[in-house]
Amino acid sequence: MKTRICRMLGIEYPIFQGAMAWIANASLAAAVSEAGGLGIIAGGTAPAETIRQEIRKARQMTSKPIGVNIMLLSPHADEIARIVCEEGVQVVTTGAGTPGKYMDMWKACGITVIPVVPSVAIAKRMERSGADAVIAEGTEAGGHVGELTTMVLVPQIADAVDIPVIAAGGIGDGRAVAAAFMLGAEAVQVGTRFLVARECTVHENYKKKVLEAKDIDTVVTGRRTGHPVRVIRNKLSRKFMELDNRLAPLEEYDKLGTGALARAVLEGDMENGSIMAGQVAALVNREQSCREIITEMMTEARELLGKKWEF
Numbered sequence: 001m002k003t004r005i006c007r008m009l010g011i012e013y014p015i016f017q018g019a020m021a022w023i024a025n026a027s028l029a030a031a032v033s034e035a036g037g038l039g040i041i042a043g044g045t046a047p048a049e050t051i052r053q054e055i056r057k058a059r060q061m062t063s064k065p066i067g068v069n070i071m072l073l074s075p076h077a078d079e080i081a082r083i084v085c086e087e088g089v090q091v092v093t094t095g096a097g098t099p100g101k102y103m104d105m106w107k108a109c110g111i112t113v114i115p116v117v118p119s120v121a122i123a124k125r126m127e128r129s130g131a132d133a134v135i136a137e138g139t140e141a142g143g144h145v146g147e148l149t150t151m152v153l154v155p156q157i158a159d160a161v162d163i164p165v166i167a168a169g170g171i172g173d174g175r176a177v178a179a180a181f182m183l184g185a186e187a188v189q190v191g192t193r194f195l196v197a198r199e200c201t202v203h204e205n206y207k208k209k210v211l212e213a214k215d216i217d218t219v220v221t222g223r224r225t226g227h228p229v230r231v232i233r234n235k236l237s238r239k240f241m242e243l244d245n246r247l248a249p250l251e252e253y254d255k256l257g258t259g260a261l262a263r264a265v266l267e268g269d270m271e272n273g274s275i276m277a278g279q280v281a282a283l284v285n286r287e288q289s290c291r292e293i294i295t296e297m298m299t300e301a302r303e304l305l306g307k308k309w310e311f
Helices: 004-009 026-034 048-061 077-086 100-108 120-128 150-160 174-182 204-212 235-245 250-257 260-265 279-283 290-305
Strands: 015-017 039-042 066-071 091-095 112-117 134-137 165-168 187-190 218-221 229-232
Touching: 015 026, 015 039, 015 290, 026 039, 026 048, 026 066, 026 290, 039 048, 048 066, 048 077, 066 077, 077 100, 100 112, 112 120, 120 134, 120 150, 134 150, 150 165, 150 174, 174 187, 174 290, 204 260, 218 235, 229 235, 235 250
Parallel strands: 015 187, 039 066, 066 091, 091 112, 112 134, 134 165, 165 187
Antiparallel strands: 218 229
């Protein structure tokens, strides 16, 4: 299954690891890259020098390509944008904004630029600005999400642009990989399943919560703020829903959300922490290594795509 993405990035399998803030560090990214996918270090709102150190740690663990995700709303975005050039990062994915002002600098450094997009219009704009590919992320995904589902978003974007499309949101097994390819994607991005990888350093309470999740256990909060987030239901999510219901001032959302993800990821607080995970969590039922996850997904996808269907 060598696609344009595989050839473009020099990776064995068309699988990206999702850029999960506070979670996607050198340990996880290097393990995914070493297993043949594309591991991605999440910038989030972390200080720029922290990201530099994570890049260098990953380099000590693998010689294969790695990526860095830059959240463009981060106060450290400008500095991280320079650091990926200085550290020779091969791939940059972006979210929460448009990367236009960095494009010339990154291209001059030979960096492949792949923005995350929630709509056809933004995908077309990214192609015009020089993006090498786009990640079409559906609302099934964990964390910050758009409105459209992966099933309808991916084929529309695939029809609208000539650059490769990576499907994201709701992808956790080989069936979803095969479906994404049928929809026009040339690679997939996987987040929630890698949450329970052995190399993922997230708190064990977080992993357990994902492994125990059922089909209706995620909810999207904060839609009225313009920055909706999909999480596993808990005490914190109920508080956010209360803010939604009474049309609370945006300042209350900020106050409630400050530090919430770190509480879940680092401290294992499953009541007052933000447990970001996608709807596919209900299909994630065991802890495996990154290599086992990738091998299993690709084997199942190959079998499905190789079948002859009769109607």
